[in-house]
Amino acid sequence: MPPVSIVQVHDPRVRWGVRASGVVRIIPATEWTTPAVDALAALGALPWTGARTRRVIVVRGARGREVALLAAGPIDIADVDPASVLALPAQLADRAPQIAAIIVAPDASLSLLLELAAVITPDDIVVGEELCQSRS
Amino acid sequence: MRSLVPITIDATWVAVDMASVREIGGPLTWIALPTASASLPGVAAWRGRAVAVTDLAAVLGAGERLASPAGRLRTLYMQFGASTLAVPVDSVREPLVVPDDDVRQARIRTETFCIGEVDVEGHTTLVVDLGVLLDSYRPAVAGVPY
Numbered sequence: 626m627p628p629v630s631i632v633q634v635h636d637p638r639v640r641w642g643v644r645a646s647g648v649v650r651i652i653p654a655t656e657w658t659t660p661a662v663d664a665l666a667a668l669g670a671l672p673w674t675g676a677r678t679r680r681v682i683v684v685r686g687a688r689g690r691e692v693a694l695l696a697a698g699p700i701d702i703a704d705v706d707p708a709s710v711l712a713l714p715a716q717l718a719d720r721a722p723q724i725a726a727i728i729v730a731p732d733a734s735l736s737l738l739l740e741l742a743a744v745i746t747p748d749d750i751v752v753g754e755e756l757c758q759s760r761s
Numbered sequence: 762m763r764s765l766v767p768i769t770i771d772a773t774w775v776a777v778d779m780a781s782v783r784e785i786g787g788p789l790t791w792i793a794l795p796t797a798s799a800s801l802p803g804v805a806a807w808r809g810r811a812v813a814v815t816d817l818a819a820v821l822g823a824g825e826r827l828a829s830p831a832g833r834l835r836t837l838y839m840q841f842g843a844s845t846l847a848v849p850v851d852s853v854r855e856p857l858v859v860p861d862d863d864v865r866q867a868r869i870r871t872e873t874f875c876i877g878e879v880d881v882e883g884h885t886t887l888v889v890d891l892g893v894l895l896d897s898y899r900p901a902v903a904g905v906p907y
Contacts, residue, residue: 639792639829669795711811713794713804716844716895721796729806734830735792 628704635698640736647741649683657681661693664744668723673697767854767881770817771824774886779856781839789832789849805847812845841892
């Protein structure tokens with residue numbers, strides 16, 4: 626099987642990533658004018674309160690809308706052996722639909738692979754935008 | 762007769778059914794899931810798949826909680842039906858076989874996972890069935906490679 630390309634964020638809270646196929650672009654945070662989504666905080670982790678982030682990962686969200694994920698740490702792009710991408714055990718997967726799998730790195734460290742469709746929900750749309758669309 | 766594997770978490774002695782133990786390994790590397798519970802706080806990789814990690818300190822309410830990514834000195838890998846649990850512990854004692862009558866009703870704990878008490882090396886040791894912890898999760902299917 627071909628390797629899986631993952632955009633990984635070395636977040637001090639926990640290393641996480643998303644499939645590169647779902648990433649539109651990676652840009653400096655200063656170029657993104659609306660608030661970026663703290664994906665880990667959306668999962669229940671403590672919100673990022675550390676140093677100002679330098680980059681955001683722009684992904685395609687609900688209805689094709691672009692959404693920026695806050696990158697609270699260095700970013701890299703890795704080609705991962707599919708055998709190193711392990712689905713969560715069923716008893717935890719049911720309670721964590723936002724987490725697609727864990728990734729085992731060559732040094733045996735682990736990271737989370739986020740499920741973009743679950744992290745980027747219609748709720749991420751800026752308040753008021755949904756209302757305007759439904760009236761048009 | 763019952764075959765038990767005594768283990769310790771800090772100063773707490775616990776025994777599990779030897780039939781459920783698949784492997785005894787060294788320190789575990791695991792990752793916490795933000796959405797997980799205190800008793801099953803995260804996952805680890807084992808034999809090419811992800812397995813749930815059980816924090817016995819959280820289950821028992823005794824001892825220092827696990828902190829990702831470090832585990833404890835030893836890890837028990839236990840099988841309950843289609844589910845596998847990785848259980849970090851401080852020590853694993855020599856397995857023992859005891860007559861059923863030597864396992865008395867648990868007096869020190871009353872939770873459903875506590876199925877009895879037995880004396881091991883002079884310590885009152887709680888016999889636990891960690892499979893009970895999985896009952897509330899009720900997996901629909903076993904975890905499979907992604």
